[in-house]
Amino acid sequence: MLQRYISREFLNNVILSLKYRAIVMKLVLSPLILFFSIFFAFPMMLFAENKSSDTITGAGAHFAWVIFDSLKEELEEKSGKNLLLFGKGSNIGMGCNAGIKIASQSTHDSPTFGFVCCNLSQAELDRKKLKIYPLADEPILILVNKNNPISNLSKKQVQSIFSGEIKNWNEVGGWNKPIVVITRLHCKKRPGHWKTILPSAKDFVSKRLNVSSAEEMVKYVTDFETAFGHIGSTWEFGSKSNVKAIKISNIEATAENLKNKTYPFHRRLSAITSLNPSDSVLTTINQVQQGKSFKTIAERFNLLPLN
Structure with missing residues (x-):
């Protein structure tokens, strides 16, 4: 516990020590991080090779992952496909950029989509040939x-x-x-x-x-x-x-x-797809946007649904 009276020099030393500890941890854990990165990436690579898969793969930012994971059973029933989701904690290479990458890799036989917790400009969507589906403000x-x-x-x-x-x-x-x-x-x-x-x-x-x-x-x-x-x-x-x-x-x-715009700090949670998403991916996203069950999830996490 920090003492009641603390100098600026001591505070700076605390921050620096945390940074040094982070550097050391990265050096020590780099091999493990590489291993787990491969471990988590491998199912997606394997799926991409399996053209007869009945699975939809979704990946991206944790805060949007929560929505799809909470509704997973319902979404699988609605789409008729298994749902494989990556993004919990946004660790091991996950996050908005991973969501964008996985969305762009979708094919008719291997459907994928992503989810992000940041707004994407129209210029970025056009450049990367993506569609965005707003879900909620957080x-x-x-x-x-x-x-x-x-x-x-x-x-x-x-x-x-x-x-x-x-x-x-x-x-x-x-x-x-x-x-x-x-x-x-x-x-x-x-x-x-x-x-x-x-x-x-x-x-x-x-x-x-x-x-x-x-x-x-x-x-x-x-x-x-x-x-x-x-x-x-x-x-x-x-x-x-x-x-x-x-x-x-x-x-x-x-x-x-x-x-009512009285709370000032927020961000938008969205799903993203390629320009030609499969019907099963669209069904999955539309169920989140339009389904009644999402209201329960939104209430639990104080999300403002956008559809």
Whole structure:
């Protein structure tokens, strides 16, 4: 636990030590990461070779993966095909870029689709010959450690913390401790998502810890009581997490508040396909967009359905 009074130099050393630890972990785990990358990629490569498969393969970002995984049984029944999904945790090479790649590899005999948690510009869709199917808007939660007495901040205060203008919790009515900013600034060239907080990566404070996964985000906000981070609302917090989402100007991160535009931070979850998707893929996506069961999933994760 960080001490009550802590110097800026000590804070910088903490952040640097975390970065060094991350480097060491990458060096130690690189062979394992390579192994598991092959392990997870192999089923998709095998499927691509199996032209008589009765399976639809979907892959991409965790936060959209949750939707399809939650409805998997219903989607299989509706499409008449098995559904093979990759993306939990967006680890081992998964994420928006993986979703785009798998979508572009679809054939009539080997149907595939992707899912993303970022907006794709029309220029990118045209260049990569993709179609996009909006599913829901997802609130971006602003996270603090549960021990932190702060439970509400204004939009301006959130932006000022992420930009580095506000450096100590006592500047927003909290304890006298420096703020440890933690970010996950993925898909930097795409619009939306974390850019609803600040429009560019360069606008975020330079002395911050940038993590590579949502799981790391939760871990570091759990480990450091002065941490400040962000995550999508579909993330399921385990029993070991010690984080909480704060209100923004006394507004909670709900679908209703996204709809009435009072909650400011959000991103769009979508499915993507090639320009000529198979009927089974379209059936799968349409069932999510139009089916009644999705409403239950949306309510569970505070998603705002778009269809």
